[in-house]
Amino acid sequence: MxxxxxxxxxxxxxxxxxxxxxxxxxxxxxxxxxxxxxxxxxxxxxxxxxxxxxxxxxxxxxxxxxxxxxxxxxxxxxxxxxxxRNMTDASKDSLIVAKNNRIKKLEEENKHLKDELMKLRGIIYDKF
Structure with missing residues (x-):
């Protein structure tokens, strides 16, 4: 229907x-x-x-x-x-050199700060 x-x-x-x-x-x-x-x-x-x-x-x-x-x-x-991906070898080399220089600078700064810390610890030790 x-x-x-x-x-x-x-x-x-x-x-x-x-x-x-x-x-x-x-x-x-x-x-x-x-x-x-x-x-x-x-x-x-x-x-x-x-x-x-x-x-x-x-x-x-x-x-x-x-x-x-x-x-x-x-x-x-x-x-x-x-x-x-398209970086040339020369640009990769220059990047590596820049990073190595930065690492060397940071290592020197780190050594300087450690030496300073040792001196300050010695001064504090002498006072007590």
Whole structure:
């Protein structure tokens, strides 16, 4: 037996549309925060930052295109890890020399302070 009742789904449709708009705003704000902090932009990061599902990001074509575009832009930028990997031998050698000089200076300072401490302990011991 078929019902002749007409279903009113306008409220449900409006609610779903409103929820989608709110999620889109969250995604926009999350992307802006990621850009400001110069964090890596990809679907996982945007989903975690915005609190929306990755499925929403992939299914919304406008957002998907935006994330993919930003991700491609960032591919051209070198990360600090990539820059560390690309250090030349000369720059590594100069860094080692600088660190060795710093270590030597700190060792000398440490020895000087230990000697001074021993003198002060001797003065205190003599007073008592």
């Amino acid at each position: 078929k019902s002749k009742h007409i279903r009113n789904t306008e409220g449900v449709k409006k609610h779903a549309q409103m929820k989608s708009q709110e999620a889109t705003q969250k995604v926009d704000q999350a992307i802006q925060r990621l850009i400001k902090t110069k964090a890596k932009i990809n679907f996982n990061q945007v989903a975690m930052e915005s609190g929306v599902s990755k499925a929403f990001l992939y299914n919304n074509q406008e957002i998907r295109n935006r994330i993919e575009g930003l991700r491609k832009q960032q591919e051209g930028l070198k990360s600090s890890q990539a820059m560390k």
